[in-house]
Amino acid sequence: MAAHAPNPSDSNTLVPITSPTDATVDIIAVHGINVWGNETHAENTWTHAETGVNWLRTLLPTLLPRARVLAFQYNANVVFGTSTAGVQQQAVNLLGCLSMARKDNPARPLIFIAHSMGGIIVKEALATAWRGYNAYPMIWTFTYAIFFLAVPHKGSCHASWGQILADIFSTATRQPSSALLETLSRTSRSWEELNASFQPLYEAFKFYTWVESLPFGPGLGVIVPEDSAVLGLPPSRETVRTANCDHRGICKFSGDNDPEWIALAANILQAAKKAAATNCFTPSMKCRQAMFDSLGLQDAG
Numbered sequence: 001m002a003a004h005a006p007n008p009s010d011s012n013t014l015v016p017i018t019s020p021t022d023a024t025v026d027i028i029a030v031h032g033i034n035v036w037g038n039e040t041h042a043e044n045t046w047t048h049a050e051t052g053v054n055w056l057r058t059l060l061p062t063l064l065p066r067a068r069v070l071a072f073q074y075n076a077n078v079v080f081g082t083s084t085a086g087v088q089q090q091a092v093n094l095l096g097c098l099s100m101a102r103k104d105n106p107a108r109p110l111i112f113i114a115h116s117m118g119g120i121i122v123k124e125a126l127a128t129a130w131r132g133y134n135a136y137p138m139i140w141t142f143t144y145a146i147f148f149l150a151v152p153h154k155g156s157c158h159a160s161w162g163q164i165l166a167d168i169f170s171t172a173t174r175q176p177s178s179a180l181l182e183t184l185s186r187t188s189r190s191w192e193e194l195n196a197s198f199q200p201l202y203e204a205f206k207f208y209t210w211v212e213s214l215p216f217g218p219g220l221g222v223i224v225p226e227d228s229a230v231l232g233l234p235p236s237r238e239t240v241r242t243a244n245c246d247h248r249g250i251c252k253f254s255g256d257n258d259p260e261w262i263a264l265a266a267n268i269l270q271a272a273k274k275a276a277a278t279n280c281f282t283p284s285m286k287c288r289q290a291m292f293d294s295l296g297l298q299d300a301g
Contacts, residue, residue, distance in 0.1 A: 012090075014070045014097040015042075018061045023068035024276040025109045025144075026102065027268075029056055030072045030094070032116025042073040045115060048252045055253050055261065062256070063265050064272050068108075070101060074121075087117075087194075091124035095136050106138040109275035111268070112146045115251040116224070119151030120194065126205075127197040144275035145206040147268070150250045152224045153231060154195060206274075207231055207238040208267050214246040223247035239267060 014028070031045035047054040060069055074090050102108065114122045126143060129136035211229045212222050224247060231238050243250050243260050253261035 012074050012093045012097065013072075014101050015073050017056050017069040017071055019068050020066055022066055023105075023108065024066045025064070025068070025111060025272050027060070027064070027067050027069045027111045027113060027272070028072060028098070029069070030112065030114040030118035030122055032114075032118045042071060046071075046251060048254050051254045053253060053255055059253065059256055059261060059265070060268070063269055066276075067272060072097065072118075072121075087120055087124050088128070090121050091128055094121060094125045095129055095139060098139055099136065102138070107142055109278065110139065110143040111271055111275060112143065113149070113268075114147065114151060115149045116151060116247065119146075119148045119153070122146060123153075123194060123198045126201055127194065130201055131197065140201065140204065143205055144278060145208060145271040147208040147210070147264075147271075148229070148231075149210045150212045150224045150229060150247050151209075152228045154192075154228050202231070202233060202237065206271060207233060208271065209238055209240045210250055210264070211240065211242045212245055212247050212250050213242050214244065214249070216246050216248070241267075 017029075029046065031042050043054065046056045053059065056069055056071060060067070072094050074093060098110075099106075112122045126140050126146075129140040209230055211226050212224060215221050216223050226242070230240055241263060243263075245260060250260075253264075255261070
């Protein structure tokens with residue numbers, strides 16, 4: 001059944017979108033940076049401006065009626081200094097929310113769909129769960145796939161992902177970026193450290209990478225270039241699509257006949273079916289053995 005619209009003032013919560021009693025998979029949507037500080041940013045991220053279609057609420061439940069869809073809503077107003085929680089803190093918040101929400105069935109497979117900075121939070125959360133798996137063993141273990149929609153995994157040859165976030169703000173508002181984003185942009189250590197901590201998990205999940213191809217505005221170019229958006233994994237581990245969208249539009253669809261929705265839907269459907277049918281998660285033997293070791297169990301094969 002569909003849930004009521006979320007309270008815009010809520011933060012650090014998992015908002016239920018649909019909660020079927022016979023759910024076979026959990027789909028977690030994580031929005032990105034709140035450039036303008038809008039109270040409705042978490043909802044608007046997935047809503048087409050002209051048609052008003054929020055695909056998490058309408059298109060996705062029709063596609064997957066047995067999927068439990070939840071949206072992680074957090075304070076992403078980093079531009080205006082209203083959020084003091086950084087990526088690590090928000091990642092821990094996400095893990096805590098997931099642990100509570102999945103108490104009824106912690107072994108239900110997980111699929112993440114993340115836009116922009118949301119993907120950084122998802123990676124940090126899963127890396128944290130991996131490093132401290134005694135606290136969160138059922139989250140990274142039962143994650144099957146991650147959809148990265150225009151996520152800045154690394155900088156271009158001259159910029160860190162912090163610089164890319166700063167560019168999102170400055171190009172969208174035509175104003176200089178905030179002190180926080182300027183600080184992020186001065187070093188590449190943040191994304192380098194995150195990518196290093198996430199490295200062991202490249203073999204654990206199936207990745208779907210969506211790359212923006214349209215400029216954010218006249219003369220502005222794309223926000224997250226391909227060399228930053230793509231993980232560079234083999235096709236068996238990473239599916240890549242170059243979408244006919246800009247950074248903001250890559251996660252919005254006009255309706256069920258939108259070509260970009262049709263492409264994304266086909267891949268979400270494929271991932272959900274495979275996740276629901278998979279008895280053994282963490283497909284590499286290395287990751288699988290680490291999972292059993294962390295739980296103090298023997299691998300039955």
